[in-house]
Amino acid sequence: MISSHTDLSTSTTGISAQLVLKDVFKVFPGRQTWQDKLLKRSSSDFIALSEINLTIEPNTFVSIIGPSGCGKSTLLNIIAGLTQPTHGEVLLNGVPVDRPGPDRGVVFQNYSLMPWMTVAENIRFAIETVQPNLSIAQQKDIVREYIDLVGLHGAEHKHPHELSGGMKQRVGIARALSINPQILLMDEPFGALDALTRGFLQDEIERIWEQHRKTVVLITHSIEEALLLSDKIVMMSRGPAAQIVEVLDVPFPRPRSREALDQYPRYHELKAELEHHLSRETRAIEESRLQNRS
Numbered sequence: 001m002i003s004s005h006t007d008l009s010t011s012t013t014g015i016s017a018q019l020v021l022k023d024v025f026k027v028f029p030g031r032q033t034w035q036d037k038l039l040k041r042s043s044s045d046f047i048a049l050s051e052i053n054l055t056i057e058p059n060t061f062v063s064i065i066g067p068s069g070c071g072k073s074t075l076l077n078i079i080a081g082l083t084q085p086t087h088g089e090v091l092l093n094g095v096p097v098d099r100p101g102p103d104r105g106v107v108f109q110n111y112s113l114m115p116w117m118t119v120a121e122n123i124r125f126a127i128e129t130v131q132p133n134l135s136i137a138q139q140k141d142i143v144r145e146y147i148d149l150v151g152l153h154g155a156e157h158k159h160p161h162e163l164s165g166g167m168k169q170r171v172g173i174a175r176a177l178s179i180n181p182q183i184l185l186m187d188e189p190f191g192a193l194d195a196l197t198r199g200f201l202q203d204e205i206e207r208i209w210e211q212h213r214k215t216v217v218l219i220t221h222s223i224e225e226a227l228l229l230s231d232k233i234v235m236m237s238r239g240p241a242a243q244i245v246e247v248l249d250v251p252f253p254r255p256r257s258r259e260a261l262d263q264y265p266r267y268h269e270l271k272a273e274l275e276h277h278l279s280r281e282t283r284a285i286e287e288s289r290l291q292n293r294s
């Protein structure tokens, strides 16, 4: 399903890979502030990602988990084509990714909706941009389909300021799916939501994924969320020069529920392993911060 190792054109199971990251590095150039110039200090480049190799098969739900600031969003932005890697390449169905495209739907934490457009207009705008040849009636049919899918029936004519955070994110998900992308990229989509709404939307994503089975790459800070939704969890190390440390299999049958997962001893083992990884990496970040201060 996924591999972080050598043969990148096919995955470990021999199935053709859908998404391949080959030896990806990302270096952000150092910027000299006026203080640096005054003190004749050079500013050094920042290596965010180092040697990222990853192969993802079609119809796989993959979560990326790692300590804060390790480079998860940078990695997602590279897959989305919003940022270019400094070295290495990303292939989607064998085609290099060098810009954003309709084959990738992106859901952001801050929703990124057009405030002057209604729910329906936000979704229709995305469809029209990607498929300008569709008739208005066809576009409206698709809008209706995705509004129903995410449970927004009745809110079509509302503007974003009239919606709760959870409803806004439902629009974001409907918009991303309505262009029928091959892969859905989600950057902490539930990060700004309260715990209850977050739980509801996680269940919705699980239900929608059961229906559509698209390849998904999700960034999350929540171990429970990753275990509920994913087939695979990619564990990243702390930065700078963050790497993939391990890829965990999440073997539980679907559809899943929190109550059912709680019954599996393996669920608790995976949870403990992820907690240990995150706390070790976060502790190391804090220690190096303290050392730098002294």
Ligand SMILES: Nc1ncnc2c1ncn2[C@@H]1O[C@H](COP(=O)(O)OP(=O)(O)OP(=O)(O)O)[C@@H](O)[C@H]1O
Residues within 6 Å of the ligand: 028, 029, 046, 048, 066, 067, 068, 069, 070, 071, 072, 073, 074, 075, 239
């Ligand atoms: N445009 C940029 N220029 C310079 N440095 C950047 C830039 N974008 C990100 N970085 C740095 O790269 C590192 C990775 O950032 P990124 O946002 O990808 O991490 P993250 O794991 O998504 O963080 P978080 O979990 O807090 O959302 C950070 O140290 C960040 O400061």
